[in-house]
Amino acid sequence: MTVSPQRIRALSLQLLLLGGLLITWQWASITFPSPTMPPLQAIWQAYWRLVQGDLLHTAVLPSLYRLLVGFLIAALAGSIIGLAIGCSRVLDDWSRPVLEYLRYIPAIAILPPALLILGPTDTMRIFVIAFGCIFPVLLAAIDGARRVEPTFLETARINGLGPVARVRRVVLFAAMPSLFAGLRIALGLGLIMMVISELIAADNGIGFFILRSQRLFQSAGVYAGVLMIGTIGWLLTAGLLVLEKKALHWHRGWRGLLSE
Amino acid sequence: MIQNTNGAILAVENISRTYSGAEMPILEGLTFQQNPGEFVAIVGPSGCGKTTLLRCCAALMQPDAGSVLHAGQKLSDPPAWLSIVFQDYNRSLFPWLSVKQNVGFGLSHVGKRERDERVAAALAAVRLDHAADLYPWQLSRGMQQRCALARSIVVRPKLLLLDEPFASVDAQTRFDLQDLVMEICREMSLSTLLVTHDMDEAVFMADKVVVLSTKPARVIEQVAIDIPYPRDQLTTKESSEFLRLRHQVYTLVRQQVRH
Amino acid sequence: MAAAATPHDAVRGSGAHAHIITSPDVRAGLGHRDRGGALPHMINHKIARKYARGLGGFAICIICWEVVRALHLIDPRDLPSVLVIVQTAFRELLNGSLALAALTSLLSWAPGLLIAALVGTASGISLAMFPNLEIASRPILEFLRPIPSVALIPIALLTLGVGIEMQLTMIAFASVWPIVFSVKAGVEGVDPRFHETGRILGVSKIARVRRIVIPSMLPSLATGVRTASAIALVLTITVEMLTGRPGIGRYIDEARLNGLVAEMWAAILVTGIVGYFVNGAMLTTERHLLPWSAENRDR
Numbered sequence: 108m109t110v111s112p113q114r115i116r117a118l119s120l121q122l123l124l125l126g127g128l129l130i131t132w133q134w135a136s137i138t139f140p141s142p143t144m145p146p147l148q149a150i151w152q153a154y155w156r157l158v159q160g161d162l163l164h165t166a167v168l169p170s171l172y173r174l175l176v177g178f179l180i181a182a183l184a185g186s187i188i189g190l191a192i193g194c195s196r197v198l199d200d201w202s203r204p205v206l207e208y209l210r211y212i213p214a215i216a217i218l219p220p221a222l223l224i225l226g227p228t229d230t231m232r233i234f235v236i237a238f239g240c241i242f243p244v245l246l247a248a249i250d251g252a253r254r255v256e257p258t259f260l261e262t263a264r265i266n267g268l269g270p271v272a273r274v275r276r277v278v279l280f281a282a283m284p285s286l287f288a289g290l291r292i293a294l295g296l297g298l299i300m301m302v303i304s305e306l307i308a309a310d311n312g313i314g315f316f317i318l319r320s321q322r323l324f325q326s327a328g329v330y331a332g333v334l335m336i337g338t339i340g341w342l343l344t345a346g347l348l349v350l351e352k353k354a355l356h357w358h359r360g361w362r363g364l365l366s367e
Numbered sequence: 368m369i370q371n372t373n374g375a376i377l378a379v380e381n382i383s384r385t386y387s388g389a390e391m392p393i394l395e396g397l398t399f400q401q402n403p404g405e406f407v408a409i410v411g412p413s414g415c416g417k418t419t420l421l422r423c424c425a426a427l428m429q430p431d432a433g434s435v436l437h438a439g440q441k442l443s444d445p446p447a448w449l450s451i452v453f454q455d456y457n458r459s460l461f462p463w464l465s466v467k468q469n470v471g472f473g474l475s476h477v478g479k480r481e482r483d484e485r486v487a488a489a490l491a492a493v494r495l496d497h498a499a500d501l502y503p504w505q506l507s508r509g510m511q512q513r514c515a516l517a518r519s520i521v522v523r524p525k526l527l528l529l530d531e532p533f534a535s536v537d538a539q540t541r542f543d544l545q546d547l548v549m550e551i552c553r554e555m556s557l558s559t560l561l562v563t564h565d566m567d568e569a570v571f572m573a574d575k576v577v578v579l580s581t582k583p584a585r586v587i588e589q590v591a592i593d594i595p596y597p598r599d600q601l602t603t604k605e606s607s608e609f610l611r612l613r614h615q616v617y618t619l620v621r622q623q624v625r626h
Numbered sequence: 627m628a629a630a631a632t633p634h635d636a637v638r639g640s641g642a643h644a645h646i647i648t649s650p651d652v653r654a655g656l657g658h659r660d661r662g663g664a665l666p667h668m669i670n671h672k673i674a675r676k677y678a679r680g681l682g683g684f685a686i687c688i689i690c691w692e693v694v695r696a697l698h699l700i701d702p703r704d705l706p707s708v709l710v711i712v713q714t715a716f717r718e719l720l721n722g723s724l725a726l727a728a729l730t731s732l733l734s735w736a737p738g739l740l741i742a743a744l745v746g747t748a749s750g751i752s753l754a755m756f757p758n759l760e761i762a763s764r765p766i767l768e769f770l771r772p773i774p775s776v777a778l779i780p781i782a783l784l785t786l787g788v789g790i791e792m793q794l795t796m797i798a799f800a801s802v803w804p805i806v807f808s809v810k811a812g813v814e815g816v817d818p819r820f821h822e823t824g825r826i827l828g829v830s831k832i833a834r835v836r837r838i839v840i841p842s843m844l845p846s847l848a849t850g851v852r853t854a855s856a857i858a859l860v861l862t863i864t865v866e867m868l869t870g871r872p873g874i875g876r877y878i879d880e881a882r883l884n885g886l887v888a889e890m891w892a893a894i895l896v897t898g899i900v901g902y903f904v905n906g907a908m909l910t911t912e913r914h915l916l917p918w919s920a921e922n923r924d925r
Contacts, residue, residue, distance in 0.1 A: 120762040128766070143785045197679070204680035205687055211901035213860045215867065215875070216894045219882040223890070224704045258458040261427055265445050266473030266522070280463045299774040299860075306779065306868055314777070321780035329780050337773040344772060360504040361462035387672075 145327040153320075153331030162316065167335060170301055170312040173229060174339075177236025178297045182290060184237075185244030190282060192245075193252020194274055210246065214239035214296065215303055227308040232301070239300035240293040247289025251282025284358050287351045294347060298340050313339075375436075376526055376558045377401040377424060382433030383583070384419055393419050394430070395583035401558060401575075403525070406549075408561045408569035410616065411579030412624045417562045420584065421530050424560060425451050437526075450519035451528040454535060456511040460503040466490070466514050467499040473522045489521035492551060509540035513547070520551060527552065529561045533568070542600050545572055553596060566620060570613045571598060578619045588619055706888045715892035724877065724893060728900055731862050731873035734790065738797025739858045743851055746802045750809025751839070760810075775800030775857075776864050783869065793865045800861045801854035805847065812846025813839055848912045855908055859901055874900075 129147065136146040156162045192198045217238050225231035255278050263273045305314025313332050320328030378400045385392040393416040401407045409417055422428040423435050426442045426449070437446055445451075453459040460469050470489055474482045490496045493513040503511050512532060519527060529548070533541040549572055552559045563569050569576045576590040594608055603609050688708050695702045706714075718724035753760045779796060786792035816839055824834040866875025874897055881890035 117761045120758060121765050124762040125766060200676050200679035201683040201686070203683070205683045208898055208902060211856075211905060212894065212898035213856075213863055213901060215860055215864050216878060216897050218867070219878050219890055220704070220894065223882055223887065224700055256458040258453050258455060259461065261451075262453070262459045262461075262472075264427065265425065265449070265451050267445075267447055267476075277461070280461070283463075295772065295774070298772075299776055302774050302777045303864060303868075306776070317777065317780045321784055324784075326781075326784055329784060333773060333777050333781065336777045337769060340772040340774070341769070357463045357502055357504075360502060361457075 142324045143326050145330065149327035150330045150334070153325075153327045154334050157313070157316075157331060157335045165311055166313050166316040166332075167339070170305065170314070171339065173232050173304075173312070174236060174297055174301045174343075177233045177300070178240050178294060180233070181237040181240030181293060181297070182244055185241045185289070185293070186248050186286060189245040189248020190252045190274055190278055193249040193282070194270075194278055199249070199253075206245070206249075210242050214242075214300055218303065218307060222308055227310070232304040232309065232312075235304045236297050236300045240297045243292035243296060244286070244289045247285045247292075248282060251285030251289075252278050254285070255281040284355055287347075287355065291344065291347060291351075294343055295340070298336065298343075302336060373400075374403065375400040376403045376405075376438055377560065378434075378436040378439070379420075379424065380434045380436065382423060382430035382435060384416075384423065384428070384430045392431070392583040394423075394585070396585045397433070397579075399577050399586050399589060401526075401560060403558050404556055406552060406559045406561070406572060406574045407577060408563060408573035408575070409577045409579060410563060410566050410569045410620060411584060412581050412620060413564060415579050415581050415623075416584040417564075417579065418530055420579070421451075421528055421560070421562045425449060425528050447522070448525040449528065450522055450524035450526070451530065452512070452515050452519050452532045454531040456503070456508070456515045456535070460511060460515055460518075462502065462504060465500050465502055466495060466506070469503065469514060470518045470521050472518060485521050486517075489517040492520065492554075493517045493547060507540075508536045509544060512536060512544060516544075516548065516551070520555065520557075523555075524557065526558045526560065529559065529563075531563055532561075534564070541568075546600065548572070549596070549598065566616050567604070567613065570609060570616055571600075571604065576612075576616055578616060579623075581623045587623065590616055590619075704887055706891060710888050711891045711895060714888040715895055718889060718892055719896070724874075724889075724896060727872070727874045727877040727893070728896060731859075731866065731875065732900070732904075734793050734871070734873060735797065735855075735858050735862045738794045738862065739801055739851070739855055741794065741798040742801035742805055742854055742858065743847075745798065746805030746850065746854075747809050747847060749802070750806045751813055751835070751843075753806070754810045754813035755835075755839075771803055775861060779865060779868055788869050788871070790871070792869070793862070793871050796865050797858050797861045801858040804853040804857065805850040808846045808850025808853070809843055812843030815846070816842040845916055848908075848916060852905065852908045852912070855904060856901070859904065863897070 132144070133147050136144045157167055192202050214235070218235055221231045221235050221238075225234060252274075259277050259281055260273060263277045268276065301312075302314045302317075305312035306318050309315040313335055317329050317332035320326070320332060380398055382394055382397050383392050384394040397420065399407075409420065411417055419428070423430050426435065426437065426445045429443065434441055437449065461472070464472065467486055467490070471482050471486045474485060477485070487496065487499075490499055493516050495510060495513050495517060498506060498510060498514075503514060506514065512535075516532075532548075533544050536544065545568060548559075551557070561569070561572060570590075570592060573592055576592060578587045578590065579585070580587050590612060592612055594603060594606070594612075691705070691708055694700055695705050695707060715724070753763070775796060778799065782792045782796050786795060820838050820842060821834065824838050829837065862873060863875035863878075865871055866873040867879045870876055874893055878890055878893045878897075881887070881893060
């Protein structure tokens, strides 16, 4: 792979800035020692514990599990309900005003009632994550289904497909780009809800680890925990992008053609 | 209930259609019939409602008044023996399916072996066999429209509707496609209904040309085209019979435009 | 939860709406009766039906709520009846406590959003106009952006304490991202011909920024601020819940801790209404300040 001069320049600029910031941090943490600014090695050690030490099992995996379950529930429910609403004028009329109100309730507001009703359990945390994730998926599915080219639907009708078959074989695919956009947003929201649910009422998880570190003034743990959340978010988003690329390989070529 | 329509495969009886929010009907009192095996072309001034008429003929849309009878029956959904080729192949060929999968789309109730055979035969008929595994957007416009044609004939229809199918392709490709459609329709003994704004094309391809008025559209005249098949792009279009009929159709349409 | 932004609604009709232009003579000649009176009647009927169905949707939700209560699927003490919740909401709003909480939240939300807007605009313009800066900071920004801001609340608590500065910093930090990237895209999207026109007319570079670039990117800024406003609201409430800062977040959590279940639900109801109106207010402001933008032009 040939490396162009622009790439080298770009990389060097980036390394310069990043390196500069890290060096400044390290220098500051040593020259002005304070509990809020730990040296980089301490952060790295704590981070490593999260990656493959004891904390992997007590902190990272439980959080990951809750996030994935909540996200998947929301993705499935949101897609199915959203596609159905998007395809049916009647369902849309009935559900739209309710959805237009519910979407403006910040998902965090559901935490206290969930805590009250379900207690500080995993069910509560999964529910809160799913609640936060479902709206972007739902809205994206409705939008995607409503924007399906009418000619696709007519072609399906002509070929004798009933309404359910039409949704399964045509609407689902035509709405997929929109669905993936919604899933990406939902993943970000799921991450937020995961953290919030663990900051407020948890006994394990990354959020809980961060909070406990903060209370014990172990700031290295705080920063490491945040870095771990960023890592998880980055990995999951990358995974979703790979999935999206595979599922939507036909979309780019078609879109280019549409603009003719 | 089968009504007596003298064996016509498609009987359009006095239909009217108004779009909600519009002051005026787009179709009003429109009547014509199509007999089995006939190639009917519908022409008229731009925007006079030809596509609306085609939708009603396809039973995708119901007229506000009057009736459309398919083989004597009033239907609320397109019958299995009716096929349609849309103008905009971009919005009708499914981009997530290959050519082969697109053509086989309507054959999901048929066994795999039979489906593969029929798809191969249809692709061979439109001369797209080499492109079976490509995706629609990888094909040229003419090839995409041929793919749409293959998809509509693989289900072995009795009535084929074409909505300005050659409007989006260049002139050269258009002639090739016209020849292809005529050849297929004759080989499969199809009844064909072609909606087009191209009057030359209408006279060249059809047994009968139905001329529509401007909005609200009704039938001005039905011109019988007595030129024998097979017709040739070069010699037929120079024959005196063709020129006379062409002149007749042109005059009818131009009279409408001047209103 | 950030209110997910969706593209404009697409109107789904049964077919193209034809614009019919005919001369009066033709209409008279073909003998049409005047349908003018019939059509408005038909239109009202359709709109009324849509409203009725929408209200029906709400009714169904309320019915489901009450059924869940009645069947004890959820302890009815944790799920007061809708009537009680609405009554409580009115009562708490009128006696001031809920209204005060909502107002306090808004009074943290607004300055936080404003700071984010200023910082975000400056950053966005800088990133767009200085490519070296953009290249150098790309990996850092791409790394920081996906980190949920709520995860940084403990860090903020460590470094800034529990005061209003901590809350404003958190709100601003979380809200700045959509604004930075919208502004950056807006500046990059300025038609180069505008720049050329400015140069030809002899306008200096700084003046060009002020008179061409900034007005052109205002619609993008508006969209970014609207997205950010929802995020800002989430952060405001979250910080209040986690750290006990005054506002509607604390109101909700305190109500829960004190067993005031109806008050808790009433506050959630009001929060949704506040969120709805905040979004509406942003849209209206945008429409008035930027009538020339592409989105508002056709109104």
